[in-house]
Amino acid sequence: xxxxxxxxxxxxxxxxxxxxxxxxxxxxxxxxxxxxxxxxxxxxxxxxxxxxxxxxxxxxxxxxxxxxxxxxxxxxxxxxxxxxxxxxxxxxxxxxxxxxxxxxxxxxxxxxxxxxxxxxxxxxxxxxxxxxx
Amino acid sequence: xxxxxxxxxxxxxxxxxxxxxxxxxxxxxxxxxxxxxxxxxxxxxxxxxxxxxxxxxxxxxxxxxxxxxxxxxxxxxxxxxxxxxxxxxxxxxxxxxxxxxxxxxxxxxxxxxxxxxxxxxxxxxxxxxxxxxxxxxxxxxxxxxxxxxxxxxxxxxxxxxxxxxxxxxxxxxxxxxxxxxxxxxxxxxxxxxxxxxxxxxxxxxxxxxxxxxxxxxxxxxxxxxxxxxxxxxxxxxxxxxxxxxxxxxxxxxxxxxxxxxxxxxxxxxxxxxxxxxxxxxxxxxxxxxxxxxxxxxxxxxxxxx
Amino acid sequence: xxxxxxxxxxxxxxxxxxxxxxxxxxxxxxxxxxxxxxxxxxxxxxxxxxxxxxxxxxxxxxxxxxxxxxxxxxxxxxxxxxxxxxxxxxxxxxxxxxxxxxxxxxxxxxxxxxxxxxxxxxxxxxxxxxxxxxxxxxxxxxxxxxxxxxxxxxxxxxxxxxxxxxxxxxxxxxxxxxxxxxxxxxxxxxxxxxxxxxxxxxxxxxxxxxxxxxxxxxxxxxxxxxxxxxxxxxxxxxxxxxxxxxxxxxxxxxxxxxxxxxxxxxxxxxxxxxxxxxxxxxxxxxxxxxxxxxxxxxxxxxxxxxxxxxxxxxxxxxxxxxxxxxxxxxxxxxxxxxxxxxxxxxxxxxxxxxxxxxxxxxxxxxxxxxxxxxxxxxxxxxxxxxxxxxxxxxxxxxxxxxxxxxxxxxxxxxxxxxxxxxxxxxxxxxxxxxxxxxxxxxxxxxxxxxxxxxxxxxxxxxxxxxxxxxxxxxxxxxxxxxxxxxxxxxxxxxxxxxxxxxxxxxxxxxxxxxxxxxxxxxxxxxxxxxxxxxxxxxxxxxxxxxxxxxxxxxxxxxx
Numbered sequence: 001x002x003x004x005x006x007x008x009x010x011x012x013x014x015x016x017x018x019x020x021x022x023x024x025x026x027x028x029x030x031x032x033x034x035x036x037x038x039x040x041x042x043x044x045x046x047x048x049x050x051x052x053x054x055x056x057x058x059x060x061x062x063x064x065x066x067x068x069x070x071x072x073x074x075x076x077x078x079x080x081x082x083x084x085x086x087x088x089x090x091x092x093x094x095x096x097x098x099x100x101x102x103x104x105x106x107x108x109x110x111x112x113x114x115x116x117x118x119x120x121x122x123x124x125x126x127x128x129x130x131x132x133x
Numbered sequence: 134x135x136x137x138x139x140x141x142x143x144x145x146x147x148x149x150x151x152x153x154x155x156x157x158x159x160x161x162x163x164x165x166x167x168x169x170x171x172x173x174x175x176x177x178x179x180x181x182x183x184x185x186x187x188x189x190x191x192x193x194x195x196x197x198x199x200x201x202x203x204x205x206x207x208x209x210x211x212x213x214x215x216x217x218x219x220x221x222x223x224x225x226x227x228x229x230x231x232x233x234x235x236x237x238x239x240x241x242x243x244x245x246x247x248x249x250x251x252x253x254x255x256x257x258x259x260x261x262x263x264x265x266x267x268x269x270x271x272x273x274x275x276x277x278x279x280x281x282x283x284x285x286x287x288x289x290x291x292x293x294x295x296x297x298x299x300x301x302x303x304x305x306x307x308x309x310x311x312x313x314x315x316x317x318x319x320x321x322x323x324x325x326x327x328x329x330x331x332x333x334x335x336x337x338x339x340x341x342x343x344x345x346x347x348x349x350x351x352x353x354x355x356x357x358x359x360x361x362x363x364x365x366x367x368x369x370x371x372x373x374x375x376x377x378x379x380x381x382x383x384x385x386x387x388x389x390x391x392x393x394x395x396x397x398x399x400x401x402x403x404x405x406x407x408x409x410x411x412x413x414x415x416x417x418x419x420x421x422x423x424x425x426x427x428x429x430x431x432x433x434x435x436x437x438x
Numbered sequence: 439x440x441x442x443x444x445x446x447x448x449x450x451x452x453x454x455x456x457x458x459x460x461x462x463x464x465x466x467x468x469x470x471x472x473x474x475x476x477x478x479x480x481x482x483x484x485x486x487x488x489x490x491x492x493x494x495x496x497x498x499x500x501x502x503x504x505x506x507x508x509x510x511x512x513x514x515x516x517x518x519x520x521x522x523x524x525x526x527x528x529x530x531x532x533x534x535x536x537x538x539x540x541x542x543x544x545x546x547x548x549x550x551x552x553x554x555x556x557x558x559x560x561x562x563x564x565x566x567x568x569x570x571x572x573x574x575x576x577x578x579x580x581x582x583x584x585x586x587x588x589x590x591x592x593x594x595x596x597x598x599x600x601x602x603x604x605x606x607x608x609x610x611x612x613x614x615x616x617x618x619x620x621x622x623x624x625x626x627x628x629x630x631x632x633x634x635x636x637x638x639x640x641x642x643x644x645x646x647x648x649x650x651x652x653x654x655x656x657x658x659x660x661x662x663x664x665x666x667x668x669x670x671x672x673x674x675x676x677x678x679x680x681x682x683x684x685x686x687x688x689x690x691x692x693x694x695x696x697x698x699x700x701x702x703x704x705x706x707x708x709x710x711x712x713x714x715x716x717x718x719x720x721x722x723x724x725x726x727x728x729x730x731x732x733x734x735x736x737x738x739x740x741x742x743x744x745x746x747x748x749x750x751x752x753x754x755x756x757x758x759x760x761x762x763x764x765x766x767x768x769x770x771x772x773x774x775x776x777x778x779x780x781x782x783x784x785x786x787x788x789x790x791x792x793x794x795x796x797x798x799x800x801x802x803x804x805x806x807x808x809x810x811x812x813x814x815x816x817x818x819x820x821x822x823x824x825x826x827x828x829x830x831x832x833x834x835x836x837x838x839x840x841x842x843x844x845x846x847x848x849x850x851x852x853x854x855x856x857x858x859x860x861x862x863x864x865x866x867x868x869x870x871x872x873x874x875x876x877x878x879x880x881x882x883x884x885x886x887x888x889x890x891x892x893x894x895x896x897x898x899x900x901x902x903x904x905x906x907x908x909x910x911x912x913x914x915x916x917x918x919x920x921x922x923x924x925x926x927x928x929x930x931x932x933x934x935x936x937x938x939x940x941x942x943x944x945x946x947x948x949x950x951x952x953x954x955x956x957x958x959x960x961x962x963x964x965x966x967x968x969x970x971x972x973x974x975x976x977x978x979x980x981x982x983x984x985x986x987x988x989x990x991x992x993x994x995x996x997x
Contacts (some may be wrong), residue, residue: 003221003222005223006221006222006223007158009154015169023374028225029225031223031231032218032221032223032224032225033218033220033221033223033224034221035221035222035223036223037217037223037224037226037245037247038223038224038225038226039226039227039229040225040226040227042227042230043228044219045236046236048236048237049236049237052236054151055147055150056146056150056242056243056244057150057154057226057244057245058150058151085146085147086147087147117370126353
């Protein structure tokens with residue numbers, strides 16, 4: 001069994017009102033199977049809450065799952081909230097339905113990596129591990 | 134309770150979050166270095182454990198209970214423990230969203246821990262984690278265990294008040310008696326009060342609890358609650374306050390401190406033992422048991438830093 | 439070994455080798471005496487199906503109980519299925535403009551998508567609504583928005599379908615209030631509200647209240663619609679989202695029928711008339727790519743539903759036994775890689791839907807997996823249905839696959855498997871408990887994880903994604919999801935204006951009456967909600983008042 005994320009703590013969060021949580025849950029399970037301790041927030045969390053959990057749990061990465069089209073605003077708000085909690089050094093990942101045209105704007109807002117739904121779970125886990133190494 | 138005149142510094146979540154990781158991840162040597170000379174919190178901090186079988190709604194109950202504690206203007210720290218996967222060592226830590234549902238209480242801090250190597254329903258270095266929270270200006274420190282069973286005894290010695298949560302259902306009582314649950318709790322909660330058999334269960338539990346030897350002894354109350362609807366939370370809170378008061382008037386503080394310290398040292402030694410045995414060469418297990426025993430014991434200690 | 443000429447002509451060397459290996463391994467398997475094959479739901483597939491594999495005789499004709507061959511005697515010869523479109527965005531004004539344009543072009547049905555704050559019961563001013571106002575649909579917070587949305591549209595003549603669940607009762611009340619104000623008799627209203635709250639807990643996430651009071655709202659709105667606007671469909675029980683989230687066809691049907699039965703139980707417990715409400719129930723599904731399993735899924739579920747309604751509940755009239763359903767073709771089977779392949783997928787799925795006997799079909803545009811559909815792609819989606827309806831001949835004879843050994847075998851097997859899922863949920867303690875404990879949610883998350891792993895490993899073939907990839911493909915940059923920045927500001931301005939101008943005392947009075955009625959479990963809340971709407975009480979205010987009494991759903995997060 002792959003264990004490249006053993007000892008890592010990762011927050012998987014659903015900001016905003018988007019209720020499609022299966023992608024986030026599948027990623028949470030894949031990260032767990034790779035050895036990570038995954039804090040999963042459930043639906044409808046505010047950027048402030050996500051940042052607070054990131055700080056309290058001292059996570060190694062924050063992953064946001066957004067399928068509502070509000071990714072640009074929600075990522076900006078989350079990045080700002082992380083900064084307020086002095087946790088803006090924590091890598092920020094985003095997945096969901098994110099048009100390629102928005103990837104650069106997200107990276108400028110502080111996102112380290114954008115994942116799309118056609119990447120395999122193995123690719124996603126490997127990429128997370130590489131960036132947390 | 135804190136001095137109302139002096140404004141309290143806000144919780145530094147980032148710094149405390151980091152410190153908790155350091156202590157939770159620490160090898161015994163590191164943990165000892167942190168603890169060395171530390172006398173423990175000078176103020177009186179109330180430590181409370183919440184335990185009970187999986188599925189009885191512990192986290193929701195803790196969430197409701199935390200609100201009651203916050204309403205007393207107390208600063209509350211919560212440690213919620215979830216099991217680690219025996220295969221990948223990974224874990225899904227999902228309890229906290231039931232505990233800090235509002236997500237914006239300035240006086241609440243929640244930390245999730247995976248059980249990791251711990252097999253007792255607790256987590257690695259849990260004693261150190263609780264001690265660290267105590268040293269960080271909390272009034273209440275709560276710890277929610279993975280399930281019930283062995284953890285009853287371990288957590289019992291780490292906390293001032295132990296709340297045991299059960300729910301109505303045929304299997305539960307039998308399990309409870311088997312697991313020795315009914316000898317450890319200071320307060321019993323029958324959660325999911327709306328389910329059939331809840332009231333009968335309260336009576337049943339009350340009838341089999343250990344009976345006080347004298348009028349001075351603590352008789353554990355049984356509280357009927359519904360974490361979903363919020364019923365019974367005020368009663369639970371009152372029972373906790375009563376238990377605190379009883380402890381203050383009936384228990385010698387020094388004895389309590391000794392008991393706590395004994396448990397802490399035992400936990401450290403147990404974890405050190407795991408470090409040594411897990412890290413040992415295969416060759417160690419080729420010799421006879423007595424030799425291996427002495428080798429392991431000799432390997433336990435290291436020079437004090 | 440035979441490799442098609444077309445493939446040889448166009449394939450790269452790597453693809454050719456792959457094709458050769460495939461056809462080799464296939465013939466080896468064949469020689470070995472057929473390796474076991476199953477449908478995606480795990481139903482054993484015989485190499486050759488025969489009449490002997492049937493579980494029992496079912497010689498029912500189309501339009502005859504248990505309706506295996508369809509609910510109409512004349513199938514699509516009498517009436518084709520309905521072609522559906524989905525729209526609604528931004529402010530009520532923008533949507534109204536769009537609707538009037540569509541109606542002028544001859545469309546007779548409107549489909550209203552609502553933004554997430556409206557779906558989750560937050561007014562536009564709520565901090566939770568931040569950055570979502572007018573995003574995935576139109577913002578409707580009070581009667582004035584509803585009036586604007588249908589300005590210059592005759593509610594008696596247009597059929598309106600609302601994709602709304604958590605706040606379905608409030609939005610339906612508002613629609614009735616808008617009709618009242620426009621002088622349109624409620625009895626003339628036609629359309630649908632989705633109103634399927636159970637699947638929101640399981641897969642789509644726009645829940646608000648705990649399960650039990652939420653069920654009461656669903657039952658109240660169904661009963662009220664039956665009385666006040668009998669031509670309006672008060673619920674569309676949806677399996678689509680459960681399927682899209684990752685479950686199999688059998689689970690999709692099993693979960694959905696179990697939800698349907700839970701609504702029936704709730705309605706009966708509130709004293710509703712079975713023959714009356716059962717004929718206003720309709721269902722809604724996705725179609726996926728395993729053609730025969732999908733056809734069989736609909737036939738099996740139609741038979742099973744009729745049996746349950748008749749045998750378990752004693753429904754006497756045919757209308758009360760019938761399983762009426764709409765479908766979406768596309769959904770999560772669409773891929774961003776090689777998007778033109780999606781045209782083929784949607785066509786195959788549409789065929790499965792028609793051969794399964796769907797009453798209405800929505801076809802996704804091929805580019806929906808990565809962008810907002812363009813006008814051309816949306817048109818092509820509609821044309822796909824038209825080609826199948828008017829050129830393929832599928833609509834000419836009723837249930838043309840009926841009697842096929844394989845389809846009848848699969849129909850029998852699917853029925854048993856679907857009933858098994860329903861029983862499993864019943865054994866667990868019923869849908870409500872399974873949702874409260876997170877049991878169903880956990881099952882779907884695990885199914886999704888398994889499905890993703892099968893695609894990752896290549897066990898499930900997705901052309902263009904894990905097989906026959908085009909490595910040089912330049913992924914198109916999709917059109918960015920855009921809503922005018924001014925929309926949210928405009929919505930907020932209008933919202934505050936209404937709050938300032940309305941009769942505050944009347945608003946509070948109607949809310950107080952709603953609150954009182956909610957405390958009496960035997961009351962139907964709909965008339966009180968309509969009164970609130972007439973007083974320009976907002977969706978957020980109605981929800982907030984009920985939350986104070988009922989609390990909110992607490993999501994069980996266990997994976």
